[in-house]
Amino acid sequence: MTSTMDTNTEGIWRQARFRAATLGAFDPARLIDPKREDQLAALDRLAAECVEVLDEGPPRWMLNPDARAQTLAEMPRDELYAAMTSVQPAPDDRLGQLLRHVLSGKPVTGPAFGMQELGLLRTALQFASATRDTTEALREVDRLLAERDAHEAMQSLLPRRLVGRQGQLRKLRRFVLAPAGTSAENILWITGAGGSGKSALLARFADSLRRSETPVLHVDFDRPAMFNGSLTTLMMEMSRQLEVCFPELAKALSEYRRAVRSGRSGPSSSYSFDERQVKAHGSYSAWHECMRDYLPITRDIVLIMDTAEEVGLASEFDLDALRRWLRELRTRDGLPNLKTVLCGRAFDEDQLALVRKSRRIELDDLSTAAAVKLLEMYLQREGLIAGNFPLAELVDMLGGNPLMLKILATYLAQGGVTAAHGLLADRGRFDRQFAQSFLYKRILRRLHDASQDLKNLAHPGLVLRRVTPHLIQHVLAGPCNLGEVDEQRARALFGRLAGQVWLVQRTTNPDAVVHRRDLRRLMLQAMTAEDEATAMAIHTAAATYYLVGMDPVLTRQEQQVEGEYHRLFTPGASPPAPGTLVAFARALGEDLESVPVPVRARIKLQLGRKLTPTESRALTGDEQALYQSEQVRKEVRLSGVSGQVLGGSPAARAVSRDMRVEVSEVQAAFEQGELDRVARGTESAVAEFADIAARANTRLSSEDFTQSAVWRCAIATLAHDPDPLLEALLRSGDVLRNSRMWDGAGNGPWLGRLSPVHAYQMLFRIHGVDCPPDLVSWGGAELPSKLSTTQELRYFQLRDKKPDETGEVSLRLLRDLAPRFTDYFSGAMVPHIQLDRAGLRGLGEQADFRSRAARATLNDLERLDGGEGCVLILGMENVGSEVKEILVGRMPEIYPVARAVARACTPQSLVAFAAKAARDNGMWPVELAPDHFETALAMQREEWTSTLISCADRFGLLRQLVDWMEDRNRLARRHRRMSQTVRDYELRVRQFI
Numbered sequence: 001m002t003s004t005m006d007t008n009t010e011g012i013w014r015q016a017r018f019r020a021a022t023l024g025a026f027d028p029a030r031l032i033d034p035k036r037e038d039q040l041a042a043l044d045r046l047a048a049e050c051v052e053v054l055d056e057g058p059p060r061w062m063l064n065p066d067a068r069a070q071t072l073a074e075m076p077r078d079e080l081y082a083a084m085t086s087v088q089p090a091p092d093d094r095l096g097q098l099l100r101h102v103l104s105g106k107p108v109t110g111p112a113f114g115m116q117e118l119g120l121l122r123t124a125l126q127f128a129s130a131t132r133d134t135t136e137a138l139r140e141v142d143r144l145l146a147e148r149d150a151h152e153a154m155q156s157l158l159p160r161r162l163v164g165r166q167g168q169l170r171k172l173r174r175f176v177l178a179p180a181g182t183s184a185e186n187i188l189w190i191t192g193a194g195g196s197g198k199s200a201l202l203a204r205f206a207d208s209l210r211r212s213e214t215p216v217l218h219v220d221f222d223r224p225a226m227f228n229g230s231l232t233t234l235m236m237e238m239s240r241q242l243e244v245c246f247p248e249l250a251k252a253l254s255e256y257r258r259a260v261r262s263g264r265s266g267p268s269s270s271y272s273f274d275e276r277q278v279k280a281h282g283s284y285s286a287w288h289e290c291m292r293d294y295l296p297i298t299r300d301i302v303l304i305m306d307t308a309e310e311v312g313l314a315s316e317f318d319l320d321a322l323r324r325w326l327r328e329l330r331t332r333d334g335l336p337n338l339k340t341v342l343c344g345r346a347f348d349e350d351q352l353a354l355v356r357k358s359r360r361i362e363l364d365d366l367s368t369a370a371a372v373k374l375l376e377m378y379l380q381r382e383g384l385i386a387g388n389f390p391l392a393e394l395v396d397m398l399g400g401n402p403l404m405l406k407i408l409a410t411y412l413a414q415g416g417v418t419a420a421h422g423l424l425a426d427r428g429r430f431d432r433q434f435a436q437s438f439l440y441k442r443i444l445r446r447l448h449d450a451s452q453d454l455k456n457l458a459h460p461g462l463v464l465r466r467v468t469p470h471l472i473q474h475v476l477a478g479p480c481n482l483g484e485v486d487e488q489r490a491r492a493l494f495g496r497l498a499g500q501v502w503l504v505q506r507t508t509n510p511d512a513v514v515h516r517r518d519l520r521r522l523m524l525q526a527m528t529a530e531d532e533a534t535a536m537a538i539h540t541a542a543a544t545y546y547l548v549g550m551d552p553v554l555t556r557q558e559q560q561v562e563g564e565y566h567r568l569f570t571p572g573a574s575p576p577a578p579g580t581l582v583a584f585a586r587a588l589g590e591d592l593e594s595v596p597v598p599v600r601a602r603i604k605l606q607l608g609r610k611l612t613p614t615e616s617r618a619l620t621g622d623e624q625a626l627y628q629s630e631q632v633r634k635e636v637r638l639s640g641v642s643g644q645v646l647g648g649s650p651a652a653r654a655v656s657r658d659m660r661v662e663v664s665e666v667q668a669a670f671e672q673g674e675l676d677r678v679a680r681g682t683e684s685a686v687a688e689f690a691d692i693a694a695r696a697n698t699r700l701s702s703e704d705f706t707q708s709a710v711w712r713c714a715i716a717t718l719a720h721d722p723d724p725l726l727e728a729l730l731r732s733g734d735v736l737r738n739s740r741m742w743d744g745a746g747n748g749p750w751l752g753r754l755s756p757v758h759a760y761q762m763l764f765r766i767h768g769v770d771c772p773p774d775l776v777s778w779g780g781a782e783l784p785s786k787l788s789t790t791q792e793l794r795y796f797q798l799r800d801k802k803p804d805e806t807g808e809v810s811l812r813l814l815r816d817l818a819p820r821f822t823d824y825f826s827g828a829m830v831p832h833i834q835l836d837r838a839g840l841r842g843l844g845e846q847a848d849f850r851s852r853a854a855r856a857t858l859n860d861l862e863r864l865d866g867g868e869g870c871v872l873i874l875g876m877e878n879v880g881s882e883v884k885e886i887l888v889g890r891m892p893e894i895y896p897v898a899r900a901v902a903r904a905c906t907p908q909s910l911v912a913f914a915a916k917a918a919r920d921n922g923m924w925p926v927e928l929a930p931d932h933f934e935t936a937l938a939m940q941r942e943e944w945t946s947t948l949i950s951c952a953d954r955f956g957l958l959r960q961l962v963d964w965m966e967d968r969n970r971l972a973r974r975h976r977r978m979s980q981t982v983r984d985y986e987l988r989v990r991q992f993i
Contacts, residue, residue, distance in 0.1 A: 012042035017063070018083040020046065021071040021127075022103060024095030025060040030087060065127075072103075073130035080131065099124040103131060139243075139250050162204045163377065164370025164400070165197060168361050172205045175359075176214065176302055176339055185327050189355055190343040192363030194521075195403025198343050201363070202304055205341075209302055215245035217303045221310040222589075230276070230316045231325050232283040236260060238303070246297070252290050259286035259859055272707065273640050273671070274895040276316070277946040285858035285927055287333060295334030302339050309344035319347070321638050324940075332939070368392065371400030378409030389420050397424065407516075454496045456480045458503060460531070461515075462523050463538040465562065465591060467504070468512045469494040470552060475545050479537040509553060517590060524594050539569040561587040568595050575603045582607065608634055622658035629664040636671040640899065640942030659684045659691075663709045670712040673900020673978055678716035682724045685709040690732035693756035705759050705791040706893040714766050715894065718984045719977075726767055729760070758795050765798035766988055786870065787813065793889050798992045801876045808870040811839055813889045817861070817923060818956025820885050822846065832874055832883050839869030849923070856923040858947070861954070884993045890953045894985055895946065897978050898958070901965050902945045904975045907937050909968040910948060913961055921955055959983055 016031040028034070028050075032043045049067035063071070075083070080103065089096030094117065102124045113121060122141045125134040162169065168190075175188045192198050209216045217238055239253045260283050288295070303326075311319050329335045352360065366374060372395050376386035389412060398404060412420055460480050461467055467476075473490035476482065485493070497513065498504060504513040528535045546563030549556060561584055564576045573596075576584050585592055585607055592600060601615035605627055611619075619627060635642040662684030669677035689710040705711055717725045764771040786808040787793050793813050815821055825835055825843055835843060846864055849856065871886070902910060915930040926932060928951055936944045952961045962979045965971070971979070 008038060009041045009045070012039055013045045015083075016042060016046050017049070017067070017071055018075055018079055019087045020050070020061070020063040021068050021075065022080070022084050022096065022099060023063075023087070023089055024093040024097075024099065025062050026087075026090065026093070026096070028059075028061050068127055069130055072127060075131075077131075095120045095124060099127060102128040102134065102137075105132065139254055162200060163374040164366035165201050165204075165363070168201060168363065169205060169208075171361060172201075172341065173208070175341075176209065176300065185323060186330060186338065187323070187326065187340045187342055187355075188359050188361065189347065189352065190341060190361045190363065191347060191352070192345065193401070194345055194517075195401050196363040196365075197402040198345075198363055199306065200402070202306060202341070202343055206302075206304060215242075215299060215301045217241040217245070217301065218306070219303070220306045222307040230279065231321065232260065232279055234325075235283055235287070242301075245301070249291075249294055252294055256286050256290040259290060259863065262863055272892070273637050273942075274892060274899070274946045274950055276637075277640075277943050278950055280943070281927065281947045282858050282862040284333070285860075285862070285925070289857050289859050291334065296336055297334060298337060300337045300339060301335060302341065304341045304343070306343050307345075308342045309346055318634075318638055328939075366400035366402065366405075368395055368400065371395040371405060374400075374402060375405045375409060378406055379412060382409060382413035384413060384416075388417050390424065393424055394420060453480075453482055453493055456482060457493060457497060458500065459523075460534050460538055461497070462520050463528075463535050463566075464515075464542060465520075465565070466507075466512055466514045467494065467497060468509075468551075468553070470511075470550075471542075471545070472497075474550060475538065475541045479534050479541065512553065521590075521594055536569065539566045542566040543570065557583075558587070565591065565595070568599050573599050575599060575606060578606060605630070622661055625661045626658060626664055629661060629668050633664065633668040633671065636668060640946060641903065642668070642672060659687055663688045666709045666712060670709075670716065671896045673897050673903070675716040675897070675978060675981060676974070678712055679720060679724065681709070682713040682717060683728050685713045686725070686728035686732050689759070693759070704789055704893075705754055705762070706794055710763065711766075711893070714763055715897070715981060715985055718767065718981060718988065723767060725763065726769065729763055730772070753789075754791050754795060758799075762795055762798050765992060766794075766985075768988065768991075786810070789813075790889075790892060794989065797887065797889075797989050803876060805873070805876045807873040808836070809873065809887065809889070811842060811869040811871065812865060814871060814886060815888070815890060815954055815956040816842075816865075817846075817921070817954050818885075819921075820882055820956065824882055824886060832876075832880070833886070834872050834874065836870045836872055839871060842869045846923070853922075855926045858925045858927050858951075861923070861925055861951070884990055885956070887993050888986065888990050890950075891958065891986060891989075892950070892953075894958075894982050895949050895953075898949045898962060898982050899942070899945055901962065901971070901975050901978045901982070902949070903942075904971055905965045905969045907934070907941070909965065910937060910945065912968065913952075913964045914948060916964075917952065917955065917957060924955070925951065959986060 012032060019031050020026060028043065028046065032039050032046065034040065034043055047061070050061040050063055072080075084100055084103065089100060098117075098121050102121075118141055122138065125138045125141060128134050129138070172188065190198055190201070206216050206218065218241070219234065219237060236257055239256055243250045243253045305322075308319075308322075311317065311322055317325070326338070326340050330338050365371065372391045375391050375395065379386045379389065394408065395405075398408065415422070457472065457476060457480050461476055464471060464475070469487065469490040472482075472493050473485045473487060477485040477490075482493075494511070494513075498506065504515055506513055543563050543566040545551070546554075546559040546566065549559055551559050551562075554562065560580075564580075564584055565588060567573055568575075575581060581603065585603065592603065595603070597615055598618045601611055601618040602623070604611055604615060605619065605623060608630055610631075611627060616624060616627065632642045662681045666678050666681035666685050669675075669681070685708075689708070714725050717723060761771040785806065787796055788810045790813060793809060796807060796809075822843065825839075826847075842864065849860065849864065854860075873887075911930050911934045914924075914928050914933045918924040918929045927936065928948055933944065933948070949958070949961065952958050959982070962982045966976060966979045
């Protein structure tokens with residue numbers, strides 16, 4: 001009976017699931033009868049694969065994406081048609097209707113659709129790809145979506161009429177029309193204060209270009225997609241926009257993006273210059289391979305980069321790296337007539353000093369005549385006769401900032417001519433520099449609202465980033481002297497405040513407004529200076545309100561951001577916890593600049609951002625030393641080498657003994673190959689390691705232990721006698737013995753899956769000795785059998801292993817292109833270790849590629865980079881030397897030292913090694929063959945040296961490369977020591993396998 005019932009349930013559920021897969025939102029009662037007891041189990045099973053659609057009317061469900069994709073992929077064609085015939089989409093189920101069209105093979109016309117329908121059509125095509133080829137249709141829909149998105153974004157910024165900026169617009173047009181010339185860099189810079197009209201100017205410029213059918217690409221660095229973006233991310237975005245401009249390139253550009261996405265996807269450290277180069281040069285290779293039939297693109301292409309002051313704050317590259325990349329696009333990557341417009345509020349003065357005046361547009365206040373004309377236009381939109389107002393006098397008094405003129409017009413629309421003359425009469429000892437502040441205060445005094453409460457509320461209310469009725473009731477009522485405020489009164493006050501459109505902007509939530517950003521930034525300073533006690537009371541109340549979770553609308557995470565923001569204004573406030581700092585800064589955006597200078601400087605210091613001179617002066621001496629060393633590290637991460645001197649003057653080094661400074665300098669010194677300086681910082685690095693390990697649930701600042709300061713000290717002191725690392729570790733043992741970490745309390749994941757116990761044991765082993773017996777007994781969770789990071793592989797290599805121990809090692813960690821690797825696994829019998837199914841497939845792909853005798857590219861090697869494949873270790877007993885060779889794996893943690901050696905070598909010696917490697921290895925990439933590599937090395941020495949080193953390591957040639965560099969060059973003693981360190985490190989790891 002049970003078996004029959006189960007079979008029946010299975011059939012009912014299966015049919016319902018088939019039907020649900022062809023619908024968007026549906027009424028579950030149309031597919032399964034909930035009144036029938038024998039169908040309830042099937043209904044429960046279907047519910048587990050659905051999400052509820054929240055709208056008016058009876059409850060509706062929608063099959064979740066994974067279940068839908070799986071169902072459509074498994075459904076036989078006849079059952080698919082039967083399911084579509086048996087039930088029809090509801091009249092408002094547009095997704096279901098489009099999905100039916102696509103599944104039936106009927107053509108769906110996209111150009112007539114709006115943005116929302118295009119999005120639904122794209123979703124339908126993605127689901128239908130399980131049953132038919134929808135590649136071309138998806139490409140067309142993506143093109144339309146990108147085209148509409150770009151058009152709507154620009155339309156939203158277009159002014160009805162551009163006033164007073166015609167000269168700048170002409171300069172932009174001349175820039176585009178002028179021949180590209182031979183200059184490697186072709187950039188026009190636009191700067192201007194907030195509200196000066198940069199976005200309106202760019203929108204009008206882009207609109208005129210599109211009307212003339214000039215290809216225009218637009219990147220806004222304020223967009224979330226660009227946050228923490230890399231140059232590869234930027235290139236991917238450009239390729240999408242190029243597809244809109246050049247539909248004939250759609251297939252090649254789509255293949256480029258697919259190739260980049262299918263490349264290396266394993267975890268990488270944001271601190272690793274070498275990892276960045278692997279990705280960047282893989283993307284470069286994919287671009288040239290996929291676009292080879294279409295390059296160069298000789299048409300003029302205009303690239304507009306807006307909010308470019310954000311570059312270097314949120315992105316993984318700085319302005320110098322961006323400029324180098326733009327030069328490469330023109331000189332190397334086939335876009336010779338690319339013309340770039342960089343627009344931002346402010347750029348580094350040192351940067352702008354190098355830019356010719358003919359390539360700069362600085363937007364300041366409008367001329368008096370243009371400002372009067374713009375103000376006149378604003379007043380006419382408000383239905384007023386501009387001739388009745390003393391416009392010239394107002395502009396002479398307040399200046400010609402377009403945003404301020406817009407606010408002024410709104411105010412005059414409420415107060416009329418009387419308000420205009422009142423402003424002029426109020427000027428007193430007026431300071432033109434603070435025109436917006438002056439205007440704001442006068443507006444507050446003359447609010448045309450009968451309620452004094454609104455006047456009491458409006459100015460102090462600027463302390464909050466957002467205002468709601470609930471905030472008025474629970475935060476603002478006391479500090480603003482509003483007396484008792486119930487919900488009804490709070491809503492009435494909110495309604496009046498929301499009507500002040502010069503001050504606040506509506507949001508998607510009708511019960512919330514936000515203050516206009518530029519106005520708030522200026523007025524918050526004035527508010528705090530004039531009535532510090534009130535401002536502090538609001539900050540304190542708001543911090544409590546948010547941090548205890550009182551807001552009825554915001555998520556817990558959003559409330560945490562708002563609460564932390566207001567807490568930072570209270571006396572003695574410290575930055576948020578390091579683990580939450582990046583997310584906090586991202587959510588806060590430009591409002592971080594309103595935070596008090598001392599705490600803002602410390603936040604930026606922890607985020608690795610550049611400080612203004614004022615912010616730098618707010619740091620302590622040790623913090624300034626830390627900032628200097630972190631700036632060196634940032635420069636190294638971006639360009640591979642730094643011209644700055646670590647530690648500054650001897651006097652500065654003597655003053656600064658902060659452990660954080662020492663540890664930061666250890667990192668920066670290692671990344672430049674200064675091993676003696678690294679060794680001198682061993683004591684501080686071990687102290688930091690012990691301090692963090694002794695505190696449960698904390699992490700090192702590095703994603704991978706093999707890139708931590710203490711591990712780098714371990715590498716730098718391999719040959720030291722007496723051994724400073726072991727001495728420091730033994731002293732730190734007392735700290736760790738007394739901590740709760742080692743008695744099992746809170747001993748959870750620390751660095752990924754590596755515990756402090758693992759890390760401590762590794763430090764002893766890499767120096768050739770066993771961890772003290774009393775410390776081994778501390779315990780610590782064992783690693784899972786699959787090793788997927790460098791630190792896990794090192795732990796496996798260095799620890800004692802049982803004869804019957806098994807495990808899995810990701811192919812991404814191994815030298816999978818080394819001859820010994822491929823020869824070993826190509827044999828008929830492979831004792832001790834073997835490849836899993838994915839690994840065998842990857843090896844087969846390599847064999848197929850070799851058999852075609854094609855010239856490999858870096859892009860090819862990225863695609864053949866092991867995927868999800870693993871080497872299976874069947875037992876460590878009697879492992880031979882050939883297996884040890886395989887299990888050594890790649891060593892990205894030592895690349896900075898190898899690069900420092902290469903820095904002292906002649907380019908000819910590096911090219912000669914590449915030539916030998918190309919002769920000896922059939923899959924050596926063409927980009928590293930002598931003819932190409934010599935040119936690339938001359939243009940980007942550090943970047944291409946990094947790619948040579950990482951590629952040599954993957955081919956099992958790292959030791960040979962180091963030996964070659966030493967043999968072919970007259971190296972100084974310190975460089976010979978670096979090359980010996982690379983050899984010693986590899987031999988030490990090999991010794992313990």
